[in-house]
Amino acid sequence: MNIDFEKMNGLVPAIVQDSSSGKVLMLGYMNKEAYNKTRRQKQVTFYSRSRQTLWTKGETSGNYLYVDEILIDCDGDALLIKARPAGPVCHTGRDTCFAEINHPDTLFLYRLEKIIEQRKNHPQPGSYTNRLLEQGVKRIAQKVGEEASETILEAISGEPAALKEEAADLLYHLLVLLQSQDLTLQDVEDVLVQRHGKKADR
Numbered sequence: 001m002n003i004d005f006e007k008m009n010g011l012v013p014a015i016v017q018d019s020s021s022g023k024v025l026m027l028g029y030m031n032k033e034a035y036n037k038t039r040r041q042k043q044v045t046f047y048s049r050s051r052q053t054l055w056t057k058g059e060t061s062g063n064y065l066y067v068d069e070i071l072i073d074c075d076g077d078a079l080l081i082k083a084r085p086a087g088p089v090c091h092t093g094r095d096t097c098f099a100e101i102n103h104p105d106t107l108f109l110y111r112l113e114k115i116i117e118q119r120k121n122h123p124q125p126g127s128y129t130n131r132l133l134e135q136g137v138k139r140i141a142q143k144v145g146e147e148a149s150e151t152i153l154e155a156i157s158g159e160p161a162a163l164k165e166e167a168a169d170l171l172y173h174l175l176v177l178l179q180s181q182d183l184t185l186q187d188v189e190d191v192l193v194q195r196h197g198k199k200a201d202r
Contacts, residue, residue, distance in 0.1 A: 004076045005032050012077055016044060016057075016089075018102055019068040019082035020110060025089045026097040028057070030079065042067045044083055062122075063087030066114060086114040109171065109185060116179050129176060137180050143173045 003012055010032070016025045028046035030038065034054050037045045044065035045056040058064030065083040072079060085102070088095055095102035119129040132140050147170040154163040178184060 001072050001076050003032075003035065003072055003079070007077045011047060011049070012079055014044075014046065014079040014081055016065055016081045016083055019084055021102055023096055023100055023102045024098060025065070025083070025085060025095075025102070026057075035079070038067060038081070039070065044081055057089075058086060061087065061091075062115075062118060063089065064114070064118065065089070084110060084114055086111060086118055109175070112172065113175050113179070113185050116175055120179055132173075132176050133180060137177070140173065140177045140180055144170065144177050147173050 005012060011029045012035075014028050014030045016028070017023065018025055028044075029049060030045075031047040034045045034047045037054065037056075041056075043056055043058070044067060045054055047053070048055050056064070064086045065081075066086065067081060067083050069082040070079060071082070085095075089102075090097045090099075094100075116129055119127050120133055123130045123133075132143065147166060151163065151166040151170050154166045175185065178188070
């Protein structure tokens with residue numbers, strides 16, 4: 001279906017929804033140029049009515065909206081964009097522009113993954129993630145091994161608080177390792193889903 005940009009003087013409203021949680025994150029407006037840029041770069045870009053220019057969400061904060069899917073409504077004059085946020089969406093620091101909490105917390109792993117991906121593609125001075133990536137896969141893999149050993153030791157020692165800390169370190173370094181190999185958390189999930197399906201069929 002074609003988008004009717006002329007109905008509202010060259011603009012259409014674009015609702016952004018978290019593709020994992022289903023929460024509505026924000027509302028913006030797009031002209032044809034913003035829409036095409038969003039499709040091309042897979043990052044949400046709006047048209048600012050006040051400044052009369054394009055702006056990519058996250059270009060200042062780093063909290064980009066990574067596009068998974070774009071849907072057009074039945075009249076062709078509104079968009080629903082399913083995206084994964086790299087951090088809080090609202091300029092106030094809240095998860096959404098409607099002051100909702102974007103949970104469950106397990107989804108933060110995907111948010112963290114996007115932050116790591118952003119560091120890989122746009123290095124920042126002083127970033128620990130960038131230092132790891134610059135040292136290469138052998139060093140990252142070594143860190144995963146170290147954190148795994150520390151997680152095991154804390155589990156054996158029976159210290160739940162310390163175990164949580166080490167498990168968090170392990171998950172973070174594992175995400176960095178996956179990113180260094182151009183793999184994602186979703187790739188790992190797909191393997192688990194396939195394994196579960198095979199076991200369920202037995």
